[in-house]
Every structure is written in structure tokens, then in C-alpha cells.
Amino acid sequence: MLGLPFSVYLPPYIAEGGAISVALVGLLFSLTTIWDGVVDPLIGTMVDRVRTGPGAHRRWMLLALLPLSLLLLALVTVGNQLPFAALFLMMVLFYSSYSLYEVAQLSWGSALVRTPADSALLYGMRDWFAKIALILAFAAPAAAQLLIPGLSLQGRIMAYASLFLLLVPIALFAIRRVPLRTVMAESGFGWRHEIRASLSFRPLMLLLGVQFLNSFAFGSLTSLFVFFAAAVLDLDRQSAVLLFASFIGGALASPLWTFLARRFGKPPMMMAMGLLIGGLLIATLAQQPRGLGQAVGFSLMLGTGFVGLLFIYSMLADLIPRDSERCGRNRSAFLFALLNLMAKFGVAAAIAVSYAALDLVGFDPRNGQAAARELHLIFALQPTAAWMAMIGLLIWMHRELGRIPVRL
Known part of the structure; x- marks a missing residue:
């Protein structure tokens, strides 16, 4: 709930307050994004090395929830009136608390599962509930505005x-209902060895x-979707509805994908996902949707x-036991932080490349129709190319895993 919707609503809310200029709003979010990227591996290392006794992951999550809630409350009530320095400090603390909660939860999941089927079910249901949370998060402001x-x-x-x-x-209730598991802290072996151990594990x-x-x-799709809806589909006023519909589709499909992943394996099903979306995007080049219904x-x-x-x-949860065998210690939180x-x-790369490509073809948001075909090509081909490259890496990864002996 504090991911995509927050990044959609917060920047215009702060800019509208007028306490800092629009240029500084952009700088603020650039700096906090950089901080968020830097702090994730540090938080992962902290969770791995400073966790002892029963319920260690739960304690990190509970520790993060209080400042997360208080900082969110402060941001949405007085955030648009604060000077740059105070707002930057508040957002750094907010995103650090958010990262702590998320990294602890993800690594907790890897400690709870025992088989690849378990990991598919656990993270599949997590994805399903995340989709439902996004739907609620986008629906709440719309409902408040309607009422x-x-x-x-x-x-x-x-709202x-x-x-x-x-x-x-x-x-809080759900966290406390999960049975306790004892976790022992493990000393680190230095950043140089940490990086070397990661680089040498090819999967x-x-x-x-x-x-x-x-x-x-x-990121390519989301950064271009509003432009695509306005210039290609001619549905500028309905772009929010179309974005909302995509989250509905994800919520409906997550349980099915989870079942298929447990039945046929995760790499093949992720390849199928890439082929499905890529094929759908390429198909629009031959026949684009007409009207709101389509x-x-x-x-x-x-x-x-x-x-x-x-x-x-x-x-990743399936890889963690193999990584632990190689390193002699569990690095689950650090690895999930790397994944984040x-x-x-x-x-970030998708936004930069997408906007550079738009500028290269001369796309003007005020007159999108003039370069609608070029926009459509970027919208369809750029993410499809990324997913095809991803399929190649998945095939390579599957072969590498087949060469690693499994210890019973």
C-alpha cells in the first residue's frame, strides 16, 4: 500500500503546498530514491546479523510499524508545509522504516517455507494480497472524492x-498469529567476501x-501508460480507470499463477508470463483496442x-539454502534486499530510457497525436524486448541449477 500509490499521490501533494518549489520536489524524490537504494542492503545485513531468539523477524517488523505509521500520519497532514531539510529527513526515516518492514517480512517468508511448492504458495498469496491492497489504495481516494x-x-x-x-x-494481529521460530544471529564475513560470494553464485x-x-x-509500461491511453487510445480522461483495471486483472490472476507455479515450476511459468504480455503488446500494433470497453x-x-x-x-527463497551451504551462513535478508x-x-532505468526515447522521437505530451505511432512502438517493443531477454536469463539459470548437486 505504501509503494506505487504513495509515489503517485505524494509528489503533487507536496508541490501543491508551495512550501518548496517544483524543482526541489523533483530533487527531493531523486535523493530519497538514491537513499532508499543504498539503505536496503544495509538493512538486510542488519536483519541477518542482529537477530536472536524466537520471533526475530517479527520483532523487526513490529519495530518498523510504529515509526512507519507516525511518519505517514505526519507526511499527509503537514508534509506540504515543511521546508526542504525537514521534509527530506522525514522521508528518509519513512522509507528506511518501510524498507526494514519489507525486508524483514520477505526474509521471514524464506524461513517459514520448506519446499519449492511451499515458497510458490507463500509468495504467491503475498502477491495476491498485494494486488488487493493496491486496488483498495487506489479506490480509497476515488471513493472519498465521489462522496x-x-x-x-x-x-x-x-483517505x-x-x-x-x-x-x-x-x-499486528496477523504477525502475532504466526508460530514463533528461533533464529540465531550469524556473524558476517566482511563486505569484500559478501560481494565475492554473491558474484560467484551464478544462479x-x-x-x-x-x-x-x-x-x-x-516500469516502462507504467511510465508510458498515461501517454499511451491519451495519444493512442484517445482515452485521456479514462486513464485512471484503465490503470485500475490492470490491478484488477492482477488480483484475479495471482491465484491461478500460483497454482501453475506449484504444478509446473516457477521459471517455466515466468517465461509464459513474459510471452503472454509480450504477445499481447505486439498484437496491439496490428490491432489496437477501440473504445473504452476494449x-x-x-x-x-x-x-x-x-x-x-x-x-x-x-x-530466491529456493536458492537461499544453496547459498547458505556455499557461504556457511544464512544471508536471506541481505539477498532479499539486493533483489529489492x-x-x-x-x-529508475525504465523511466530514464522511456523518456529519452520519447524525446528522441519528438513526442510532445501537449500534442501526443503527432507522434502516436512512435509512442505505440516504444510502449509495445521496449518492455517486450526486456521480457524476452529475461526469458533468456531464466533458461540460463535453469541450466545452471541443473548442474548443482542437491544435498539430501
């Missing part, structure tokens, strides 16, 4: 934040590449393929 005509942007973002705060007690490096390419493809159907089908993390997180870092790099 209260003329509601300000701050009112809409407060979204209030939904998160209402669900915190549910998270891990290939999986990080898969994460980067999947995130690049997804566009909604296209968005629903596109959303059914937005389940890459379902496979990637569970594949690659996702952020992928999205």
Missing part, C-alpha cells in the same frame, strides 16, 4: 493514508538480472501478467 465533491488533494491522500492506518491492527546473479529486466519492463479488456489482460514478483521472490535494490534500479 465529498470538491475534495482537495490533501483530503484524497488522507488513502487512513485506510493504511486502519489496517495496521490487522497486520543468484542471473536471478538479480531477471529482477532488473522484469522491473525495467514493468481498452478495459486490454488492461485487464495486461494486468494478469503483472505477477513477476510472485515467481522471483519464491525462486535491483527492482528499484530497473524502474
Whole structure:
């Protein structure tokens, strides 16, 4: 809930307050994104090395929830009135708390599973609930605006934040219901050896590449979707509806993908996902959706393929025991943090490349129709190329795993 919707609503909300200039708003989010990328591996290392006794992962999550909730409340009430330095500090603390909660939860999952089928089920259901959370997060501001005509942007973002705060007690209840597991802290072996151990484990490096390419493809679609809806589909006013429909498609498809991953394996099903979305995007070049009904159907089908993390997180959970054998210690939180870092790099690269490509073809958002065909080509071909490269890495990864003997 605090991922994509927050990045959609927060920048215009801060800019609208007028306390800092629009240029500084851009700088603020660039700096916090860089910080978020740097802090993830550090948090992963901390969770791995400073966790002892029963329920260690749970304690990290509980420790992160209170500052996360308080900082969110402060951001949506006075964030648009704060000076740059205070806002930057607040956002650094907010994203650090968010990363701590997420990394601890992801590595907790790897400690709970025992088989590849278990990991597919656990991370598949996590992906399903994430899709439902996104639907609720985008629906809350829309519902508030519908019920209260003329509601300000701050009112809409407060409706979204209030939904998160209402669900915190549910998270607390769920965290405490999972049985305790004893976790022993393990001393590190130095950053140089940490990096060397990662680089020498080829399946891990290939999986990080898969994460980067999947995130690049997804970031390409999301960064261009509004322009595509306006210039190609001629549905500028319905772009939010189409984006919402894609999340509905993801929520509907996640359980099915989970079942297929457990039945046929994760790499083959992730390849199928890439082929499905790539084929759908290429098909629009021959026959693009016409009218709102077809566009909604296209968005629903596109959303059914937005389940890459379902496979990637569970594949990493399957790799962690092999990595532990090689290193002599468990590095699950650090590895999940690396995976998150690659996702952020992928999205950032996608935005940079997408906007550079738009500028190269002379696309003007104020007159998108003039370069609609070029935009359509970028929208369809750029993510498809990334997913095809991802399939190549998955095939390579599958072969590498086949060469590693499994210890019974």
C-alpha cells in the first residue's frame, strides 16, 4: 500500500503546498530514491546479523510499524508545509522504516517455507494480497472524492493514508498469529567476501538480472501508460480507470499463477508470463483496442501478467539454502534486499530510457497525436524486448541449477 500509490499521490501533494518549489520536489524524490537504494542492503545485513531468539523477524517488523505509521500520519497532514531539510529527513526515516518492514517480512517468508511448492504458495498469496491492497489504495481516494465533491488533494491522500492506518491492527494481529521460530544471529564475513560470494553464485546473479529486466519492463509500461491511453487510445480522461483495471486483472490472476507455479515450476511459468504480455503488446500494433470497453479488456489482460514478483521472490527463497551451504551462513535478508535494490534500479532505468526515447522521437505530451505511432512502438517493443531477454536469463539459470548437486 505504501509503494506505487504513495509515489503517485505524494509528489503533487507536496508541490501543491508551495512550501518548496517544483524543482526541489523533483530533487527531493531523486535523493530519497538514491537513499532508499543504498539503505536496503544495509538493512538486510542488519536483519541477518542482529537477530536472536524466537520471533526475530517479527520483532523487526513490529519495530518498523510504529515509526512507519507516525511518519505517514505526519507526511499527509503537514508534509506540504515543511521546508526542504525537514521534509527530506522525514522521508528518509519513512522509507528506511518501510524498507526494514519489507525486508524483514520477505526474509521471514524464506524461513517459514520448506519446499519449492511451499515458497510458490507463500509468495504467491503475498502477491495476491498485494494486488488487493493496491486496488483498495487506489479506490480509497476515488471513493472519498465521489462522496465529498470538491475534495482537495490533501483530503484524497488522507483517505488513502487512513485506510493504511486502519489496517495496521490487522497486520499486528496477523504477525502475532504466526508460530514463533528461533533464529540465531550469524556473524558476517566482511563486505569484500559478501560481494565475492554473491558474484560467484551464478544462479543468484542471473536471478538479480531477471529482477532488473522484469522491473525495467514493468516500469516502462507504467511510465508510458498515461501517454499511451491519451495519444493512442484517445482515452485521456479514462486513464485512471484503465490503470485500475490492470490491478484488477492482477488480483484475479495471482491465484491461478500460483497454482501453475506449484504444478509446473516457477521459471517455466515466468517465461509464459513474459510471452503472454509480450504477445499481447505486439498484437496491439496490428490491432489496437477501440473504445473504452476494449481498452478495459486490454488492461485487464495486461494486468494478469503483472505477477513477476510472485515467481522471483519464491525462486530466491529456493536458492537461499544453496547459498547458505556455499557461504556457511544464512544471508536471506541481505539477498532479499539486493533483489529489492535491483527492482528499484530497473524502474529508475525504465523511466530514464522511456523518456529519452520519447524525446528522441519528438513526442510532445501537449500534442501526443503527432507522434502516436512512435509512442505505440516504444510502449509495445521496449518492455517486450526486456521480457524476452529475461526469458533468456531464466533458461540460463535453469541450466545452471541443473548442474548443482542437491544435498539430501
